Structure formats: structure tokens, C-alpha cells
Amino acid sequence: MEIAHRKKARLKHLLETWTLEQYLEATEKLLGYQLQRAPFDPAAMQNPSQSLPHTHVGVYPQKQKGLNYVGVAVPVGHISPKQMIRVAEIADLYGSGEIRLTVWQNFVIPNVPDHFVETVKKALRKIGFATQQSNLRSGLIACTGNAYCKFAQADTKGHALQLAVWLDKRIQLDQPVNIHVTGCPNSCAQHYMGDIGLLGTRAKVGGESVDGYHVFVGGGFGANQAVGRQVFNAIDFESLPPLLEKMLRGYLRHRTDGETFQAFTARHDLNMLQAIFSNEE
Ligand code: SF4
Structure with missing residues (x-):
């Protein structure tokens, strides 16, 4: 395994090459003692805090x-x-x-x-x-972004804060909708498991390359574990705040009583979601 390759410096890449047992063996060798093994119990993984x-x-x-x-x-x-x-x-x-x-x-x-x-x-x-803080801000996370990470396609932290200001002024949510902003496919902010996941990319505006994001919806973890589905492709950042506003308004308008954003997106196919999220109503 080439461990000096910066682009491959992620556990997921190591586990593509090694088996789990190989990984544990190497870890225990470094630690100098044996790790305890626990039987896999899905019920024990349901942390009560996940349903708060x-x-x-x-x-x-x-x-x-x-x-x-x-x-x-x-x-x-x-x-x-x-x-x-x-x-x-x-x-x-x-x-x-x-x-x-x-x-x-x-x-x-x-x-x-x-x-x-x-x-x-x-x-x-x-x-x-x-x-x-608002339900929007409490579930907003962003990776390092282009301020300090050379892989970043966008200014994730700066954009996340701008999104929060835009959305907080216009939308009030009665339950958290998590927004994960990540700058590249390494996904340090785990865009695939947010209610809304934003994955940095370059977008074209008037022939120019600008900061942009692919938009995913419906990710989750714990009892609600799911991988988000991509609903919009390469949206330039200037267009993103109004788009997210429309998405949240669409959810609030069409959800059933108390339905979470994740459950709402799960019961619609992508075409229907695009239609609901693009509607100006
Ligand atoms: S997701 Fe990519 S851009 Fe963001 S901190 Fe991780 S490696 Fe850097």
C-alpha cells in the first residue's frame, strides 16, 4: 500500500487494498496490545441521541x-x-x-x-x-475548504456561513435540517449523509469557471442511515442560496405532518424532487 500518496491518505483507500483483519493486525502491532472484539449488534448502535x-x-x-x-x-x-x-x-x-x-x-x-x-x-x-440558534444553523457543518486545503473546489466554510445568513432571514424550521458542505469527493464534511449535502465542484457561468456545488438530498445516519442522492448538478454558488430556499419551502409546503426532510425526500423520486424544489410558488 502506497501510504505516501497524499491523495490516498484516507482510511477508506487503505481498506480498499487491505482486509479489515489486516488493518486490525497492523494497528495492534503498532499499539503493542490486542484490541477487544465485540459482536456486531445493530440494536446497540442505535444511539438514543440520534432521535433527539x-x-x-x-x-x-x-x-x-x-x-x-x-x-x-x-x-x-x-x-x-x-x-x-x-x-x-x-x-x-x-x-x-x-x-x-x-x-x-x-x-x-x-x-x-x-x-x-x-x-x-x-x-x-x-x-x-x-x-x-436556529434549527438551520445547528445542523450546518463545513469542511476546511479552500482557505487551507488544496483539494477544495470551493470556499466551503465561507459559503456555509453565507447560506446560514440567507436562509435564517427567510425560513424558519421547526426541526433540524442538516446541511453538510464539503469541498471535494474526500468528503470530510460527509455530504452523502446530510439531509442536504453540498459537494464542491467547478461550475460554469458565462464561460468562466466559478465555485459551485453538486446538491444531494436524503442522507442520514444511525437508525436513519442512507446515502444521499444527487438532485442538482454543478450549481454556481451565487445561485445556491435561492435554490436551497426553494428546496426548503418546497419541503415545508408538501410534507406531511411533522415529516422530516429525509423522510420527505425518500418518498419522492428525483424527477419529482427536482420539480418540487424548482417551483417558485
Ligand atoms: S473534503 Fe476535500 S476539500 Fe474538504 S477538507 Fe476534506 S480533503 Fe479538503
């Missing part, structure tokens, strides 16, 4: 009486060293010193007693972090 109607942003009571966890929104995962240090201090002072990361590029401070909740919220606000 939120993505942990906000204050929620824990099982332990009088304790709460505080979920904090970090727009597209950007956090400065100064903020990190202060977050650590807040966790030490008012929690148990623990900080947990979420798959939505946010973090959680657990074990905060009731009487410290407001203080923690205020301290976080002071350093620029909200403990409340």
Missing part, C-alpha cells in the same frame, strides 16, 4: 438531578486559541472540567449545576458563543 429533535445546542437536564449540559454553537467549527482557553476555564469553574465535541462542529460542557447555568451562558456569550 435537536443537535445538543442549548441547556438540557442530565439524568443526574440538578445537573445540566450546555451545548454551544460554534459557527462552522471556527474557534480561536483565546476562546479555547476561556472555554476550558468555564468548564473548570462551573462544570466538571469536561468538554465534549459534537459531530456538528459544536461543543458541550456537561455537569453544570442548576445555579451556574445562567453564569455559564453569560460567560460564553461574552466570548462570542451562543447557546441558542
